[in-house]
Amino acid sequence: MAKKGFIGEFKDFISRGNAMDMAVGVIIGGAFSGIVTSLTEDIISPILGLFGGINFDRLSVNILGEVTLNYGKFITAIVNFLIMALIIFFIMKAVNTLEAQAARLARLGNEQEAPAPTTKICPFCKSEIPIDATRCAHCTSELEQS
Ligand SMILES: [Zn+2]
Structure with missing residues (x-):
């Protein structure tokens, strides 16, 4: 009884289409994250290193013998996050602009349909x-x- 309910709920969840959207989002997000990581590690970090002589990834502090704080990697993660947030912000801005334009065109269309x-x-x-x-x-x- 309980098992059937669970399967039914799962079927509803899948058939609603949200699950597929979510899966696509996760896959694209994963690939996107890889691109951003590569952008910081392979392009931005070397350029920063060129000008500042710093390689963020290798920045670390020895605190007790073998124990090190790799704060450079932490900085890289923060830079990754900021770049990702910036790109998502621009995407959302573009989507909002497109939606506003679509809404305006739809309004104009309605006005033309009903003279x-x-x-x-x-x-x-x-x-x-x-x-x-x-x-x-x-x-x-x-x-x-x-
Ligand atoms: Zn008449």
């Missing part, structure tokens, strides 16, 4: 006539300007 009416229905013969007609072309009844 102001140019005709009205004659109250006497129920025929369609121009909106500013003062006399019906079909039944010749005089009309009040609306």
